[in-house]
Amino acid sequence: MKKISIQGIKGSFHEDAARKYFGEDVEIVECRTFRKVCELLDRDEVDGAVMAIENSIAGSLLANYALLQDFHLHVVGEIYLHIQMNLMVYPGVKFEDIQEIHSHPIALRQCSEYIDQHFGEIELQEKSDTAGAAQELAREKYKDVAAIGNQRSAEIYGLEVLERGVETNKKNYTRFFVLSKHNNPIAGTNKASISFQCGHYYGALAKVLTIFGDNKINLTKIQSIPIVGKPNEYSFHVDLEYDTEDNYERAIHLVLKNVSSLAIMGEYKKGDIELNKP
Amino acid sequence: MKKISIQGIKGSFHEDAARKYFGEDVEIVECRTFRKVCELLDRDEVDGAVMAIENSIAGSLLANYALLQDFHLHVVGEIYLHIQMNLMVYPGVKFEDIQEIHSHPIALRQCSEYIDQHFGEIELQEKSDTAGAAQELAREKYKDVAAIGNQRSAEIYGLEVLERGVETNKKNYTRFFVLSKHNNPIAGTNKASISFQCGHYYGALAKVLTIFGDNKINLTKIQSIPIVGKPNEYSFHVDLEYDTEDNYERAIHLVLKNVSSLAIMGEYKKGDIELNKP
CATH class of the missing domain: 3.40.190.10 (Periplasmic binding protein-like II)
Structure with missing residues (x-):
């Protein structure tokens, strides 16, 4: 396995x-x-x-x-x-027993509207992960604590879900x-994650992106990363989607002449972004 | 005041x-x-x-x-x-007394090499902020705990700094x-933070960036943000540096014709990125 x-x-x-x-x-x-x-x-x-x-x-x-x-x-x-969040308790614990809520700090922030509305100024305890908060709650049999996390952690650690979908942003x-570790070629890829560095002149990045556009390649992500110690140079993480590998390879070949370095993190099949139905 | x-x-x-x-x-x-x-x-x-x-x-x-x-x-x-991190203790506590380290999770991660090297598998407690960890340590007079945070929190809460510069990445x-709240114009700006949305066609972003390049405007940051519910459209956060406000205004005027919407978050004087000397 x-x-x-x-x-x-x-x-x-x-x-x-x-x-x-x-x-x-x-x-x-x-x-x-x-x-x-x-x-x-x-x-x-x-x-x-x-x-x-x-x-x-x-x-x-x-x-x-x-x-x-x-x-x-x-x-x-x-x-x-x-990402769907649930309010979970030790089996039998009632909503009105809850005095503290434990979860990862980002999860707590993502559920802040629900918490404010239903619990006001309740004590929040930050844990290093959502599943860890659920595991601890189950192990310690806390009767006055709720954890916030995913459905799977409730199932694995035997907790009761008091409320589903307590996250603020549903999407x-x-x-x-x-x-x-190994770079075995994948047949029929349509997406790539690359990283490159541009020279420091006006429009250096624009030139690279124009090449992608000319070759019918869609950018689905771009993010600049400052290069420490080189205040005017940047590294870019870019995700590309393409219909044909030929277009992609032609574009990469042209781009290589316009960047100071380029790394291909991977070429793969794009994942399904459709949000899971509840 | x-x-x-x-x-x-x-x-x-x-x-x-x-x-x-x-x-x-x-x-x-x-x-x-x-x-x-x-x-x-x-x-x-x-x-x-x-x-x-x-x-x-x-x-x-x-x-x-x-x-x-x-x-x-x-x-x-x-x-x-x-960002410089310090290992701080209640006054008089010795290095060998330390059994736990408290700090914000990101600060703990940023000091993980130092912690691994000097403490091995010590207990780490995640707190909601670095200064809060220092404040609690001082208030509770913990004799077996160190906090990790900035110099100011050591001074304010009266802690002793056992070691300076415990962060892994010094830069x-x-x-x-x-x-x-108010948008009062600032004289002599040379930087702007803007946000815009592009139409969904090949090279839409490249076109906008070409306009900036042609007008001698440097991008110092670009980041795409997926628009929830519109899987093929993106919003971009971009920072621009310019020598003259004329160039900047001309470019913005041209860019407006090539984006579906544009918001200027602010125009201001750029900050000094030189890292503070130790």
Whole structure:
């Protein structure tokens, strides 16, 4: 059975993403940090990894882009996961018993409207992950605490869901990369994640983007990254979607003449961005 | 005396940023959330606000861009703050007494190399902010805990700095916006933060960037933001630097014909990105 490393513990959104891509037939390997996720892959202790790369509300995880590059890992796929939050308690605990809410700080912020409306100035405790908050609540049998997290963590840790969909923004999603140590070519790709550096002259980036446009290649993401120590130079993370690999290859060939360096993080099949139906 | 709202408590990096810009002659108003920071400004209860907008390691705070737009606030300045971390203890506590380290999760991650090297598998406690961790340590007189945070929080809460510069990346900075409710024109601006949406055709963004390049305007940041519910359309946050306001105004005028909408978040004088000398 394939082994897939994720950051966090079983029941987390990372497990949701890994299951959406690989199905039930893989073993999930829990890691404390994203660095550990990459280390296991680098040492061939797992066959693949799933790593969050951006969230539609919180933005990109730049540190994870840096890890990809440090470990020379390859993006072989992507997963979009609709982020739905639930209010969970130890079985039998009632809504009126809740004195504290535990979750990851970003999850707490994403549910702040619901919390304000139903609990006012209740005590919030920040935990390092949503599934960890659920696990602790179950283990300690807290009778006055609710955790906020995904459905899977309620199921795994035997919690009762008091309310579903307590997130403020109903269309929030997180995008994950599927990573591999090895760069085996994938047939029929239609998306690529690349990173490049431009020279420092007016319109340097415009020139590169014009090449993509001329070759019918759509940008689905662009983000500049300051290069530390070089105040006027930038690195760009760009995602491209293309209909034919020929167009893509022609464009990359032309772009190479207009950048100071270019790295292809991966060429893969684009993930389904349709939000899961409730 | 002017009142400036910040997220977090006194002694925080937000206070450092506010003092760097406004000096000692302002009153700092502490807020629990970024939303509260904006609300106080919106209700004219403060004269200005200072809000983190991006970090060179962690990336952009997209949720803060959204708040700016929700509250129709104006960017009137920017501050770059070099992020230096210190290991702090209750006075008299020795290095070998430390059993736990408390700080904000991002600060803990930024110091992970130092922690691994000197403490191995020590217990880490995540707190909602670095200054809050320092304040709690001082209040509770913990004799086996260290906090990680800035120099100011050590001074304010009377802690002893055992080691300076414990951050892994020595060139990490956070960029803050200075915000105002009112859009009073500033003389001699050379930087602007804008946001626009492009039509969905190949090269739409390239066209806009070409206009900026032709008018000798440098992009210092670009970031695409997916528009929820419109899978093929994007919003872009762009920062521009220009030598003359004439060039800038000419370019904006031309760009307006090539975008479906454009918002100017602010025109201001660029901040000094030189990292503070240790």
